[in-house]
Amino acid sequence: MFAPRTRHLALERSGGETAMTYPPARLAWAIWGLGSLVYLAAFFQRVAPAVMTEQLMADFALGGAALGNLSAFYFYAYVAMQIPTGLLADRWGPRRLLTAGIAVASLGGALFALAPTFALAATGRLLIGASVGVGFVSMLKLSSHWIEPRRFALVSGLLLMMGLIGAVFAGVPLRIAVDGFGWRGVMLAFAGLTALLAVAIWLFVRDDPAERGYESHFHGADSKVGHGHTPILASLAEVLAYRNIWLMMLVPIGFSGAVLAFAGLWGVPWLRQVHGVDARTAAAITSAMLVAWGVGGPLLGNWSTRLGKRKPLYLATGGVALLGWIAVVWLPLPLPLLVVVLAVTGFVSGNIIIGFAWTKESVPLRLMGTATGVANMGPLMGGMILQPAIGLMLDRRWAGAMSGGARIYDEAAWTGGFTLLAVAVAISLILLAFARESHCRQTA
Numbered sequence: 001m002f003a004p005r006t007r008h009l010a011l012e013r014s015g016g017e018t019a020m021t022y023p024p025a026r027l028a029w030a031i032w033g034l035g036s037l038v039y040l041a042a043f044f045q046r047v048a049p050a051v052m053t054e055q056l057m058a059d060f061a062l063g064g065a066a067l068g069n070l071s072a073f074y075f076y077a078y079v080a081m082q083i084p085t086g087l088l089a090d091r092w093g094p095r096r097l098l099t100a101g102i103a104v105a106s107l108g109g110a111l112f113a114l115a116p117t118f119a120l121a122a123t124g125r126l127l128i129g130a131s132v133g134v135g136f137v138s139m140l141k142l143s144s145h146w147i148e149p150r151r152f153a154l155v156s157g158l159l160l161m162m163g164l165i166g167a168v169f170a171g172v173p174l175r176i177a178v179d180g181f182g183w184r185g186v187m188l189a190f191a192g193l194t195a196l197l198a199v200a201i202w203l204f205v206r207d208d209p210a211e212r213g214y215e216s217h218f219h220g221a222d223s224k225v226g227h228g229h230t231p232i233l234a235s236l237a238e239v240l241a242y243r244n245i246w247l248m249m250l251v252p253i254g255f256s257g258a259v260l261a262f263a264g265l266w267g268v269p270w271l272r273q274v275h276g277v278d279a280r281t282a283a284a285i286t287s288a289m290l291v292a293w294g295v296g297g298p299l300l301g302n303w304s305t306r307l308g309k310r311k312p313l314y315l316a317t318g319g320v321a322l323l324g325w326i327a328v329v330w331l332p333l334p335l336p337l338l339v340v341v342l343a344v345t346g347f348v349s350g351n352i353i354i355g356f357a358w359t360k361e362s363v364p365l366r367l368m369g370t371a372t373g374v375a376n377m378g379p380l381m382g383g384m385i386l387q388p389a390i391g392l393m394l395d396r397r398w399a400g401a402m403s404g405g406a407r408i409y410d411e412a413a414w415t416g417g418f419t420l421l422a423v424a425v426a427i428s429l430i431l432l433a434f435a436r437e438s439h440c441r442q443t444a
Helices: 024-052 055-061 064-091 094-114 117-134 136-148 149-167 172-181 181-202 232-240 243-250 252-275 279-307 311-330 335-349 353-362 365-375 377-396 411-432
Strands: 012-013 017-020
Touching: 012 172, 012 181, 012 377, 017 335, 024 055, 024 094, 024 117, 024 136, 024 149, 024 172, 024 181, 024 252, 024 279, 024 311, 055 064, 055 117, 055 136, 055 252, 055 335, 064 117, 064 149, 064 232, 064 252, 064 365, 094 136, 094 181, 094 232, 094 365, 136 149, 136 181, 136 279, 136 353, 136 365, 149 172, 149 279, 149 353, 172 279, 243 335, 243 353, 243 365, 243 411, 252 279, 252 335, 252 353, 252 365, 252 377, 252 411, 279 353, 311 335, 311 353, 311 411, 353 365, 353 377, 377 411
Parallel strands: none
Antiparallel strands: 012 017
């Protein structure tokens, strides 16, 4: 599947001159696919606590706010890594970042699995978040070199879909494994798999097709990976001078954060305590929302490219997402209809992929990694803020009920906590109105 490590030339004769060709699709997508497994692993770790809430509460004697913080330690570190990752991706290349990131994630996963105390478990989550935080930005950088530019929005969506595959594995399959082997054993085994992935990426992934003897799809000023010359702070200052970059960072806080807070942590206990479903069914419902989110990403990104505009579709889907969360929080929906509403809400929330293509188009190509790192802070800031905030709201309304060492919240408490989801999405929709349309054209 992979080209040999020795540099071989893919040449064609044209008019007596020799020209390099673009890499074959099989090689390009194989390298992309292997690197994208980092993002799959990142998403698995991101939402894994959702099906282990009772076990984590019982093992570490946690309330809602503390559980939200334990899960959110992943997001704290992930968000903090986005700007450094963008800067490093522009200079060091994605291969080094992906390899180092997933290797450290393996260590963090092992620490989390073996932790006897909340402090060590939180440290493990912090290490995981910081290390896999390189995944998305590094993969967008890798994609810009190996995949043709007109497919960038689609590839961004496919990357989200890979992440959501990880989230699906963190749903019903993880719940079944936890029931059979305990959460610690399962998470330790996953840490071992991520260590093997680090070795595979180092051996097979390359930053640019030129390292395999092919022509690169990247034609920006820094088309030779790792040779950017703009000072780091100057690059960051230049990126932050673009209004769209600020908006592309802030807007996903609501759209993505609502999905991550619900499907990534609080949806399963809410479905169990308010709707009376069993743990595996609840995990399946939240997984369905994540699958819809993953499907929506590439489709909406591609549709916006076909439209030739980013803003109209982003606004329209954002409005549908707001209506969806209003229905989930305040309408007494029967379970089958609730599942449909959650799936539709997840699908339209995939609109954040439009924002990543929009971000790329809003700055010169040489700043793409840095700009993407800034913009990628937004989706994770949503989870970072909303997961513990909902837990805090739940604790304030807790009536004292317990079951198996875990807190039980009544419907009024859940409604109060989930009101934050609709509020966050509404704010994002307002902010989006101020973004400047790119018309799907790259800034010079």
